[in-house]
Amino acid sequence: MSTKNTGDRFVRTSTNRQPVIQAPKLIKVAKGDQPLYRSLIEAAKAAAERAYCPYSNYNVGAAVLTFDGKIYVGCNVENCGYTQTKHAEEGAIQAAIADGVLQRAEAAGLTQFQAFLAIAVHAPKGSDPWPCCNCRQSLSEFGFEMHVIGEGQNGEILCLTLGQLIPFPFPIAEVLESVRGQR
Ligand SMILES: [Zn+2]
Numbered sequence: 001m002s003t004k005n006t007g008d009r010f011v012r013t014s015t016n017r018q019p020v021i022q023a024p025k026l027i028k029v030a031k032g033d034q035p036l037y038r039s040l041i042e043a044a045k046a047a048a049e050r051a052y053c054p055y056s057n058y059n060v061g062a063a064v065l066t067f068d069g070k071i072y073v074g075c076n077v078e079n080c081g082y083t084q085t086k087h088a089e090e091g092a093i094q095a096a097i098a099d100g101v102l103q104r105a106e107a108a109g110l111t112q113f114q115a116f117l118a119i120a121v122h123a124p125k126g127s128d129p130w131p132c133c134n135c136r137q138s139l140s141e142f143g144f145e146m147h148v149i150g151e152g153q154n155g156e157i158l159c160l161t162l163g164q165l166i167p168f169p170f171p172i173a174e175v176l177e178s179v180r181g182q183r
Helices: 006-010 031-049 088-098 101-107 133-140 172-179
Strands: 061-066 071-075 116-122 147-151 157-161
Touching: 031 061, 031 071, 031 088, 031 116, 031 147, 031 157, 061 088, 061 101, 071 088, 088 101, 088 116, 088 133
Parallel strands: 116 147
Antiparallel strands: 061 071, 061 116, 147 157
């Protein structure tokens, strides 16, 4: 039996990995929002510089913009156990929540679905900013209206709503009803 690394057999980078569904249509960012979105992207880039990623060497940074104009950042933090690796988007959301964004939103008469306005993601090597599916689900706990943004190949701002990235989410309302015995 061969002891050759199975990755050599199973990973085929030449395989067509294009999604079978149609890509969502990019949102044109309003001129007035562009300076703020640029600074959000810059914050994500700076966080990516600080990532701990000795295994993948793939620095990712994220920055969330809250309803009250604050910016919180996160970066990927890898682990030799691999599955314990934390993603940048999760780190940014955690930082904001630990600093009280949900309490501030509540005090302002907002719900958890209105606490975050946007998240910028920066990955190296010309990657598009769209979060992995795990992070899309994590972000969906806080609504689908938030803008997910990043820098395109030509320096333009790419923008989609989270809802466009996760059109068929695990349904938070039904899970809540279920665990509270209302179903
Ligand atoms: Zn992720």
